[in-house]
Every structure is written in structure tokens, then in C-alpha cells.
Amino acid sequence: MQNKILLDESRIPTHWYNIIPDMPGPLAPVINPRTLQPVTPDNLLPIFPMAIIEQEVSPERWIPIPDAVREIYRLWRPSPLYRARRLEQALGTPARIYYKYEGVSPAGSHKPNSAIPQAYYNKLAGIRRLATETGAGQWGSSLALACSMFGLECTVYMVKVSCTQKPYRKSMMQLWGANVIPSPSITTAAGRAILELDPDSPGSLGIAISEAVEDAATHEDTNYALGSVLNHVCLHQTVIGLEAKEQMAIAGDYPDVVIACCGGGSNFAGLTFPFIADRAAGKEVRCVAVEPSSCPTLTKGVYAFDYGDTAKMAPIAMMYTLGHDFVPPGIHAGGLRYHGESPLVSQLYHAGAIEAKAYPQTACFEGALLFARNEGIVPAPESSHALKAAIDEALLAKEEGKEKTILFGLSGHGQLDMGAYDSFLSGSLEDYAYPEELIRESLTRLPKVGG
């Protein structure tokens, strides 16, 4: 029996799977934050290329992956699918545990799956530079990589505190040629306004988004790129699930449950959407999104129209949200600290098509340690949420004395997160109480859209 299932490069998917035509019901409109009217393509053209805007609302189930993108995917795709035999033994479970590993990309996570096509479509549209924001640095480094592949300039507004907390992510971006600007900065009006009020502002993701969007909107040759949440990002990530389905078939198995961590929802969408498509054909498969209990968007948020960013510059979308000005506690899984959620993932959850679960971070790090000591790979703190849920499913199977096939997404490695592992190992890592009061307060400030 095989331990890792590898596909030949020729098996890299030729098309992305678009779930829009298979959604339970029509999509809610996306709303312009200034006019409170539905967004039109014209509203988006100053910051996105037309090809991306079209993908955002495409009714086509299968969208061809350009050859130039597949050519770069070949550097690390198809990614391996592993059977976690040693973890199964350590848990003494009758369950079979598989994981799809996205940490083999040059940036160490799934994010280049979308950064590469985004850079490509912008290059094709004659754009010279991309601007973006980054918190912990995973998206910034992925876009820096993609821009270097297509000869684009890249400006990354990096949350100021993260520049000091994650200096190596900054080095990585610079190594790939990006210009990294600590945010808030004097480069933009949005940044200057913040600095005037508070010269020592540590910055936030919301502020950095405002700076990047302003930079793109005010420069003809510059566009903006977002690393999660939007429909086109979920679309690009489906290469994960499409490959995983083929690899599971080679293993002669099919998952009873598919699990992924959920921040903005892109790796969850990428792994699970192709399996959700199977349910229409009568397959029984559960999909579980896992989030931190200190930022419990699906499990404790409301399904409502809300701004995509703190500064209310990004479009308003119908999604699960904790309120656009809710600032989650500083957990180490930085990629899961987003107040909102992909509208597609939100709609599926609202329709009961997927499940959600939340865990505190120490439980996830315990799972990560068990995994690293048995399977070897050091998981990203984000991925350890999926891993923890997979372990619990396996322990439940043991309790019930039942066989079960579990597939989870290991969205990235944690080799640049040693600071987090350090505090876990030294016992100084803490769990934050669920910030109920803050969330309740933030939810009173949702925008009033429609009736």
C-alpha cells in the first residue's frame, strides 16, 4: 500500500471547477460601499483586470487554466496526497486519514495557486505593477513570487507590527523583488490620515487593504490583488480538490469527511468544492470548515451584508461576519484572523451544505506536535486547525469502533512560524476567551443594505 500518492505533471488539472452554477440558489449581489447599489464591472475595472471580474460571476462550470499558468504550477503541482499511517497508529484509530499537502509550493502554502493566475491575467491586461496587503506575510510572499514569474512590480503594504514579528516573511518578499512598505505609511492618503492621528499606530489588515486599494485606484498602470474571500480566488484553489479526488481514486478510497481550516475560505473552498459537486450525483460526503474559537466567523457570526474591510472601502458582501471593525485577538494562526468569510462558503453553510467547528489555539498546537512527531512535517498554525478536527474525527471513529475515511487539507508548513512553536513549547501560549462583548458591539455597526 502506498504512503504518498503522486500524480504525473500531465495530470495537473486543465480546468478550474466553478461552483457558481451548482450553488443552492442565486448569489446575493455585491454592494458598492459608497452608493449602496450593486457593484458593476465598471466599479471594479480601476483595480481588477476584466478576466478576473468575469470569473467572479461566471456561470460556466469549467474554466480553462491558461497554459502559462499550468506551466508555473508544474514547479510544485500536482501536490502530494499522503496517507497518515503513523498518525493513525499513534491514535489507535480504525479510521484512514489522508492529507493533501500544499506546503510544497515555493511560498510554503496554497496561496500561490491563486497568486500565479492573478499575476498572469494582470500581465495580459498590460498592467505593470500589483499592490496588495499582507498580515502575517503568506499572501504577500505568494504574490511577490507570482510577480517575479511574470515580470511585474509588486508593492506589499505589510501591517507594521508584522514587519517586526515576522521579519523573515518580509525578507522572502524582498528576495522575490517586492517593495515592502510597513503600513500605515506616508505613501497613501489613507496611511497619512492614520499616522496624523497616531504616529505610533501598529497598523491592521483593514488599514493595509485601504492603502493597497488606494495605490491601485490612483495609478493607471497598477492593479490590486486579494488572496482569499473572493469567488475567483476560491475558483483558482479548486486545483487542490480536483487533484485530491484523483489521488483518492488511486488509493481506492473516497472520503466520508473532508476537513479544511477556514480564514477567508479559499483553501477550504479549493479542497471541498469538487467534493461538494459529487453530492449532486448522490455521493455522501461531509465537509467541515475549522476556525479559531477567538475568531469564530461561521460558528458565532451572523449571515448579513457587511464591509470587506475595516475602512469601509472594500465592497459590501452577504457573508458570515463578526462585524467589519472587530479586531480578533492576536492568535498565531494569523491567516485565520478575518472578520468575514467567502460569500460562497457562507452561502453553503447557511444552506446546510457544509458544517463548521471552532478550536482554541493550544488544542491545535497539541495536534500539530503529535502530527510533527509522527508524520514529520511541521504544520502551519492555520493548518493545525484542520489537523485537530481530523484527529477528533479519528478518535470518534475509534470510540464507535467504526471504519471511516478522513481527508484533510494541510494548507502550509510552519517553518517560518517557529516563534509560535517556541511559545507553545515554553508553555507561554495562551487561549483567548471568546470575545463575545466585542463581537456583539461590532455587529451593531453593520451597513444597512436593501430592505
Ligand SMILES: *Cc1c(COP(=O)(O)O)cnc(C)c1O
Ligand atoms: C492564508 C492561509 C490560510 C487561511 O486562508 P484561507 O483563504 O481561509 O485558506 C490557511 N492556511 C495557510 C497556510 C495560509 O497561509
